[in-house]
Amino acid sequence: MVTDLPQRPAAGRRAAVIPPELRTALATLATADELLVATDFDGVMAPLVQRAEDARPLPESAAALRALAEVPHTSTALISGRALASLRHAASPEPETLLVGSHGAETWTGPNAEPLQLTPVQAALLARARQAVASVVDASPGCRLEDKPAGVVLHTRGAPDDVASAAVDAARGRLGELDGVQVTDGKRVLEASVVHSNKGEGIRALRELTGASAVLFAGDDVTDEHGFAALQRGDVGIKVGPGATAAGFRVDSPADFAEVLTHLLQLRRAAVEN
Template identity: 55%
Template sequence: MTADLPGDLRAAVIELAQTPHLLVALDFDGTMAPIVDRAEDARPLPRSAAALAALSALERTTTALVSGRALASLRVVAAPPEPTLLVGSHGAEVHLGPSSAELKPSLRQATALAEARAAVAQAVALYPGTMAEQKPAGVVLHYRQASETDGQAAVDLVNQELAQNPAFTITTGKMVLEISVVSANKGEGLATLRESTHATATFFAGDDVTDEHAFAALLPGDVGVKVGQGNTCAHFRIESPHQLPAVLELLLAARTNGGTHNA
């Protein structure tokens, strides 16, 4: 219930709802959806999905998902409402509508990507419980289901194979190691969304270290909400994805009750 939210967060959300054009951008895994062992099993909490759909139907309100997932994977697990814009692969993939171009690595990037995929495949073959996720411009080593020893060994192996090559951007997240041949982050993705939609204020919620780029890109008057534990530059925090529906429902109610009437 919204009454359970911190008072300062409630006040900030209600004030944000009055902006002329609102951008509501959400991370998916660990934010809209609880973290699960198998990435393909993740689904948004029903109330969060319903609130996002309702927000996407409002005038002068743009919704977006900003995820580390590849866009193809994000579309399957999130099933976002049609107007929702998408940023995938930590900002490397951006879908702003039917005219958006598909991400295609250059020949040099494709060569480097093959090297990264080979290194991750080697780690997966050696260490039980690890798995690879393929992206258009990267590859991810997942080790949530591996033992602590095997997971760390897999990470060390991939880092040793690739860390000295400047062609790669290597980032860590919650039990994942991601290698990309395109340098991008969620902050850049959020800035692209803001520019393309002409948003006058932004709401962003995320849970992982990769979301800190997005929190850092927020402007005065925006609202950033960290989901869960960990250091953050976000001004607000909730305990888990199960509190997000209350935040989104409060934003929806406040925006419906007058926010869209401001010019």
Template identity: 50%
Template sequence: MTDLQAAVRALARARHLLVALDFDGVLAPIVPVPSDARPLPESAAAIQELAALPGTSVALLSGRGRADLATVSGLGSPIRLIGSHGSEFDDGAALLDDEQRARLEKLAAELRELVDGEPGVTLEPKPTGVAVHVRNAPPDVGARVLDAVRAGPAAREGIEVTPGKAVLDLSVARMDKGAALELLREQVGADAVLFAGDDVTDETAFARLRPGDVGVKVGPGDTAAEHRVDAPPDITALLQQLVEARRA
């Protein structure tokens, strides 16, 4: 039995378990067009089974906007959908004051002008900000655009910046996955947490895990997580193991 398998068996004995998962690169393979992403069917089935078990809460914690997350995941209640790195909880809206709304309008306009005509660069509007995606851009174009964003809009007062894989997430409201995970833990009264993520944005959540929790990094890269797997199919196997152990 591997260390991760032993950790999952121990986790399954928690009185109330919170399973929180990033979406892209964890439940769903990374794809060139973000709107084409879908969860692996076996993973989707496993988290639905987990969510139906007593004393078990399941949440997707994604950098995507919550509405987008609902569309691509095909999931909903009782599975919690938390979007925009924790800025959007389950009410489906993010509350901004007048100053933040004005800042968001200015940010969106500035980014549209900055990336206009840049091949392969796309903007993803979110309730509290805008994400600049360069995954499909030539490497030199992506590097130049992200440098320009960092030097320009990202440097403005009141703009929170979250770097990811081939993306820069800009927001007018401060939130990260670590803070969102803490809030989720409190809301559901979890005794233990499983969190899995693949991106640098997930490190804030790994850093908030406590003794008895299990953190799983998917793919390469430095991480604070204790465990690592290679790809989304490995998460499928982990979730299926957790279903079986939790039922037992």
């Protein structure tokens, strides 16, 4: 388990972007019979921004993931808290890239994938959850509400810290009164969902679907810890940025993760060609 980032070196001396132990793990991972490369989007493929709709993947990361999808015996996936429609808009993924949205509640595994359908009970519960969050947003300047197919999200990134904290507490209290609502914390967000799922379940489903013998998963938020917990021996988990984590490895930023993907692409191509 990695706990936090080490101190940066003095000015003029830059630490290696890819730690030596991660390079070693990637070299082994690249030889897998069937490889799944799965990654969160915001904070990993794309830098975090004030407005979620403005996020875009770094060109180097997008190019590397696109190229990995073309390598034989290699599958790629985006596993995000975003709704699928939002993920497609921001990431512009290749058709070969599998998608898991809304923390696992929505999936796209090909043209024949069934869209998410709520039961009447779930739809009624979602309406109540939305009303609870909307009432908090109305009383909290700088906060906003996002609708998802299976949930509703309180965004506090645009609010002062004290307003954000009070809004999260109020929303959590009101949502806690609704039996059957799953509440998930993230970076300046609080999400309520009527479909109980997480990124770990998404990784397990994708592993089975692709027949992967090894998985790389990268994430930056507390919601990604379910994904790291689902990894098995021989897999590689990468935490992007600070914070305690169950991931075995860490890099500083989305820009550093772009180098990781590019390096893995080179290794994987060489392994498959030999």
